[in-house]
Structures are given as C-alpha cells and as structure tokens.
Amino acid sequence: MRGLILAAPSSGAGKTTLTLALLRLLSRDGLPVRGAKSGPDYIDPRFHEAACGEPCPNLDAFAMSPDRLRNLAAGTGLLIIEGAMGLFDGAPPDGRGAVADLARHLGLPVVLVVDVGRMAGSIAPLVAGFAGFDPMVRVAGVMLNNVGSDRHEAMLRRALAPLGLPVLAALRRDPALAQPSRHLGLVQASERPDLDHFLDTAADALAATLDRATLLSLAAPLPKATAAPRLTPPAQVIALAQDHAFGFAYPHMLADWRAAGAEIRPFSPLANDPVPHADFIFLPGGYPELHAGQIAANQVFMQSLRITAQTTEIYGECGGYMVLGEGLTDATGTRHAMAGLLPLETSFATRRLHLGYRQLEAQAGPFPGTWTAHEFHYATTLRADGPPLFAARDAEGTTLPPMGLRIARTCGSFAHLIDRT
Incomplete structure (x- = not known):
C-alpha cells in the first residue's frame, strides 16, 4: 500500500x-x-x-x-x-x-x-x-x-x-x-x-x-491504519435523497452509519419519488437551485415530505435546507415554493459566496455535540425565523451568528457536517 x-x-x-x-x-x-x-x-x-x-x-x-x-x-x-x-x-x-x-x-x-x-x-x-x-x-x-x-x-x-x-x-x-x-x-x-x-x-x-x-x-x-471513532447514525432506517439535485453526502459518514447497522434507503425527489418509510429523512446538499421549478412541481415528493414531517425527524444540509424552507428564488429572480417546513426564504438572484470551515455545537436535534463542518454556497438568506440549530465558530474560533433552524421535527443548516470533535 x-x-x-x-x-x-x-x-x-x-x-x-x-x-x-x-x-x-x-x-x-x-x-x-x-x-x-x-x-x-x-x-x-x-x-x-x-x-x-x-x-x-x-x-x-x-x-x-x-x-x-x-x-x-x-x-x-x-x-x-x-x-x-x-x-x-x-x-x-x-x-x-x-x-x-x-x-x-x-x-x-x-x-x-x-x-x-x-x-x-x-x-x-x-x-x-x-x-x-x-x-x-x-x-x-x-x-x-x-x-x-x-x-x-x-x-x-x-x-x-x-x-x-x-x-x-x-x-x-x-x-x-x-x-x-x-x-x-x-x-x-x-x-x-x-x-x-x-x-x-x-x-x-x-x-x-x-x-x-x-x-x-x-x-x-502509507501509514498503518488505526481505528477511528465511528459516527453514530441518527436512526436505524434512514431515507436519503439522492439524485442530481441532492448528491452531496460524505461517503465516510454513510459508511459509518452502515457499519453501525443502519439501513439507508435512497430516493429521488427529482423523479418525484415519495419519501420512503424510515425513522429519519436526510436531504443532503447539491444543486436544487438548478432544478427548483421541477422540485416545486413534484407534489408526490413534496406532499409525502410534509406528511412525514408530522411523525419523523427531517434534516437538510445546504441545498436540502433550502428545499425545507418556504421559498427558493432562482438566478432569474423566479420564486419557487418549497416544502414550507422551515420559516426560511433563500435566493440566488443576488449571489454571495459563503465559504469556510465551521465549528458547530448542537444541544438538541439529530446531531448533538460538537462537529467540524464546512460551508460553501452562493445563496442569500432573505429570511430565517425561529430557534437556531447550531452555535457556530469559524476556523479561527471566532464566534459567528448561530446557524440553521429547528422547528418541531424538522431542522437543517447551510453547513455540511464532516466529523465529530
């Protein structure tokens, strides 16, 4: 090796x-x-x-x-x-x-x-x-x-x-x-x-x-492999959005979840799949802004997501977080209605780069404790009302405004979680 x-x-x-x-x-x-x-x-x-x-x-x-x-x-x-x-x-x-x-x-x-x-x-x-x-x-x-x-x-x-x-x-x-x-x-x-x-x-x-x-x-x-602590899955059965709009999930995280015995059930919001029966729903990042009209029109997916939110925890990262909000405005200035599970409005009409490592801490939610994470997107937050999901610091330890939202069983943020600290 x-x-x-x-x-x-x-x-x-x-x-x-x-x-x-x-x-x-x-x-x-x-x-x-x-x-x-x-x-x-x-x-x-x-x-x-x-x-x-x-x-x-x-x-x-x-x-x-x-x-x-x-x-x-x-x-x-x-x-x-x-x-x-x-x-x-x-x-x-x-x-x-x-x-x-x-x-x-x-x-x-x-x-x-x-x-x-x-x-x-x-x-x-x-x-x-x-x-x-x-x-x-x-x-x-x-x-x-x-x-x-x-x-x-x-x-x-x-x-x-x-x-x-x-x-x-x-x-x-x-x-x-x-x-x-x-x-x-x-x-x-x-x-x-x-x-x-x-x-x-x-x-x-x-x-x-x-x-x-x-x-x-x-x-x-290569140096000799040493055992690393595995990430604990948030649930036993996890429904994972996976297609061109939701493709940004870290393999090491999914591998840790599987190694701990979790079952991952992929589905495609772009194909208008209903959310599979699961104990936890994960909408990872990707390019929902390029497919916002199609996502908004896919009512089988949207309605099943809203129904699922009544009984099941849902978590969205970056692009997935935006889809859980009320509206997403694309680069042309057209607003598309999203799931409406979080009081969140985002826009690409005026793009602004957000980039950097984040050090996050959650007291509640599906990912409690402290995490290293990364933020990389061009979306502007027009409105975000409600209790935040994470306390946040940047790579140098400087305190940042809290990140994300948590409303009932639904939560998310723009940060991509990478590992526990």
Whole structure:
C-alpha cells in the first residue's frame, strides 16, 4: 500500500485533469489504483471513481483526526491523492487543513502540477520555492500542464534540470481536455454522458509523455491504519435523497452509519419519488437551485415530505435546507415554493459566496455535540425565523451568528457536517 499526492501552486493548475488521466491510465493498464481528494469536496471524488472504478474518500486534514485520515487512506493498490487549492493554502491563521498538512500527516511525497502556459524559465524559482519551503513536505517531482510545443517543453526542462527533480509528464495544451463547470465546481460526473470518452482522451494524452517508472518509484508506504471513532447514525432506517439535485453526502459518514447497522434507503425527489418509510429523512446538499421549478412541481415528493414531517425527524444540509424552507428564488429572480417546513426564504438572484470551515455545537436535534463542518454556497438568506440549530465558530474560533433552524421535527443548516470533535 503506497501513495503520493498531486498538488499545485494554486487552483486551476490542472490537478484534476492530471489526476483523472493518471487514474484512468494506470487502471486501464491493470495496475491496482484508487483516488482520494484532499478537503471538503463532493464533486471531484465521483470523477475519481469513474476513472478507476474504486471508491474515493475525502481526506480532510482540518476536519478529520489523524486516526480518521489514516483509516480512510488505507486500502489496497496505489493511492493517488488530488490536492485542493495551492499546496500550502489552508485555514487561517496557520494553514491547517492544507494539502501540505495532509502530506505531513500521511508522510507522502508531493508531485507538483504546474500550469506552464505563460512561463518558461520562471518555472525554476517557482518550483524551487515550493520544494524548499518546508522540510516536512517533500516535493519529489513535477508535472507540467499546458505545454505549448516541443521547444517550450525543452526550455522548461532546461530550467528545471539544476533542481534535480524529475519531470514526470509534460501535458500539451489541448482544448479537448477542458471540462465544463458551474458555480460550485465541475459539472457532476453523473451528468456527463461523454465522461468515459473524456477520461480515455486524457489518459491517452498523458500516456504519450508520462515517465511511469519514475512516478511509481516515488510512491511511499502509507501509514498503518488505526481505528477511528465511528459516527453514530441518527436512526436505524434512514431515507436519503439522492439524485442530481441532492448528491452531496460524505461517503465516510454513510459508511459509518452502515457499519453501525443502519439501513439507508435512497430516493429521488427529482423523479418525484415519495419519501420512503424510515425513522429519519436526510436531504443532503447539491444543486436544487438548478432544478427548483421541477422540485416545486413534484407534489408526490413534496406532499409525502410534509406528511412525514408530522411523525419523523427531517434534516437538510445546504441545498436540502433550502428545499425545507418556504421559498427558493432562482438566478432569474423566479420564486419557487418549497416544502414550507422551515420559516426560511433563500435566493440566488443576488449571489454571495459563503465559504469556510465551521465549528458547530448542537444541544438538541439529530446531531448533538460538537462537529467540524464546512460551508460553501452562493445563496442569500432573505429570511430565517425561529430557534437556531447550531452555535457556530469559524476556523479561527471566532464566534459567528448561530446557524440553521429547528422547528418541531424538522431542522437543517447551510453547513455540511464532516466529523465529530
């Protein structure tokens, strides 16, 4: 069991494309390989799974304990971890949760992915700076992305030669490797009918330039897995909304619930499924704002949700929270009636980014105690009346306004729970 991390100086360097190309290429050639994603990301892990056919966990060095990280990283085959943002970009004040933090926890080498589209000789001081910045974070090699020509590649390799770091790949600039995106990231893997073709195209492009033997030789042993405390399920039978509008549920949380004996019953609000009989209803985040009209029109789902709320606990995260409210205004300014179970009005007509780790505490509700969580959305809260669900602090411990709402058996917030603290 060995692993390595693909990181970059900044977002947008091509980490996802190179990670997917590498996973598909090695998997296609019969090498046991699996992916993982650093940080609180729901979208990229599903692409990893499509690329190599193996489950992809999130490894969050801010929100998860070292035991949890080692436990989730453990497994058979080569582990390729895709970083998030820049290598040393983490939560304030000290960068906790950065990809570098994950490299320190797991003792894995870093392959630095650099977008070289607008540079030549300047790559040398850039890479040298990252490689020498922290002796506990070992940059073991470089992958070049957006290389313009053979001449461009030669210039880059000459500049890097004195550093003694292997250039593991030099991927050419290619419009076919561009991926469609929207406000929370890439268009979801499940919405890409061309995904297999894209993955094979990326793998073919990487195969033409990859120094496979050197890359595989850089992988380091993974630390021994240690038992991590499991998250207690909120009920024995859990109905889980799961489709294009409700796709953001953490696999480690669902796995813990199943391991504790809970049964999870998926259903699709977009397909107008009625809520299954269960002891607890979970509406996770996703993209309900892109499907608000359809959700509002799906009265079998809506009426069953309202009836269920009379006897059963219901919890919504982010997108699910908005659907539990009274109205959701989409980006065009059109208001859509939602379930009306919480006194909440939200809008995308004027978008505002809310982003950051949260430290939450609940005295009551389905998730009591203290939690690490993450908030990432563009919705504006127009109205939220009623008792809050969580007391909240930011990553630095600064007190924030309380988050979420709890009315009778229904509750939710914009925060995505990650782990207990």
